[in-house]
Amino acid sequence: MIVYDNPIVLQRADPWVLKYNGEYYFTGSHPSYETIGIRHANTLAGLQKAEEHVVWRKHESGPMSRYIWAPELHRIGRAWYIYFAAAETDFGSQDLPTHRMYVLESEADDPTADQWRERGRIVTPIDSFALDATTEVIDGVQYLVWAQKDPEIPGNSNLYIAKMGNPWTLASDPVMLSRPEYDWECVDFKVNEGPAFLLHGDKVYITYSASGTGVPYAVGLLTANRGSDLTDPGSWAKSPKPVFVTSQANGQYGPGHNSFTKSEDDTEDLMIYHARNYTHIDGDPLFDPNRHARVGVVRWNENGPDFGVPQPDTLWTPQTATILPDDGGPLAGTTLAKR
Structure with a gap:
């Protein structure tokens, strides 16, 4: 069993790790919210020292010019895709920023090469705040799950699912899978966001x-049987309690927005998530850069x-809340400095 040191990458919230041909590819929200970068290594421990290649930058103006959030890297067919959210406006006193979901495509063998093209916005029936798109091909069908605001439902965002006709186009009407309803989902804000697929056995x-x-x-956590109609809300069961929470004893606060990957020997499922190791933040938490990417092992039972x-x-x-240089390499492997 591999023992993992944490964090695996500093100052990258919403971490996404894809294991492909034995290599770990990493992306996440840059604390400047201006670029999308990809790094890779043959171990998770090697990601911090790995060079980050910026493959896309925000536009100077328009709907893809602010708050570049939560990029995800996917391999679909013979191409690479990045799903991310971008906005044109800032937060208002009452309004959310104008985030919508966008897709980049690359047919290069190496996703860190600067050969990405914009496939445009993922259009949904409701034109509203939308973000955190994730995708999975299950039994030959590609699904998209994302978070979106319904103006008729109180709160910031609910979770929706749809089939896809191609990696940037919906092929079925969105269906709501979950909305904030339990007390633990409604602290400070009513939010369901950051979905991630995990397949195991017949589930x-x-x-x-x-x-x-x-x-x-x-x-x-939401659970469905494989082979069921995943676009039917009745196929899904929702856990009434959270399954991963703050650990004050371990000094880890606000864990979430995770992805999943496999261990180096492919025997274990790993959860990649972000968390802070302190609670006091001056100003807007959105601009505190120290949500670091971390790893945990998923155990399975009945x-x-x-x-x-x-x-x-x-x-x-x-x-401190200073944004580190993007190279960041010399920081990896040094001893822990406790706050």
């Missing part, structure tokens, strides 16, 4: 994150996945 799981992005942030608790940090983390 399809979707994790998601809920509540405000500080200490209350936590992970929930009831499904057991995500355990966020493990304590064993590597150095920044002591």
Whole structure:
């Protein structure tokens, strides 16, 4: 069994890890919210020192010019795709920013090569705040799951699913899978966001994150039988309790917005997530860069996945809210500095 040191990548929230041909590819929200970068290594421990290649930058103006959030890298067919959210406006006193979901495509062998083209916006029937698109091909059908605001439903975002006709176009009407309804999903904000697929045996799981992005942030779970109609809300069961939460004992706060990958020997499912190791934040938490990417092992039992608790940090983390240089390499592997 491999023992993992945490964090695996500093100052990258909404972490996404894709294992492809034995290599780990990593992307996540840059704290400047201006670029999309990809790095890769043959171990998770090697990702911090790996060079980050910027493959796309925000536009100077227009709907893709602000708040570049939560990129995900996917391999679909013979091409690479990046799903991300971008906005044109800032937060208003009452309004959410104008985030919509967008897709990049590359047919290069190497996704870190600067050969990406914009495939445009993913159009949904309701033109509203939308983000955190994730996708999975299950039994030959590509599905998209994302978070979106319905003006008729109180709260910031609900989770929706649809089939796809191609990697940037919906092929079925969206169906709502989950909305904030339990107390733990409605702390500070009513939010369901950051979905991620996890397949195991005859089950399809979707994790998601809920509540405000500080200490209350936590992970929930949806479960369906493989082979069922995944676009039917009745196929899904929702856990009434969160499955991954803050661990004050381990100094880990607000874990969430995760992805899944496999261990180096492909025997274990791994959960990649972000969390902070402190609670006091001056100003808007959105601009505190120290949500670091971390890893945990998923255990399986007769009831499904057991995500355990966020493990304590064993590597150095920044002591201030300063954004680190993108190379960041010399910081990896140094001793832990406790706050």
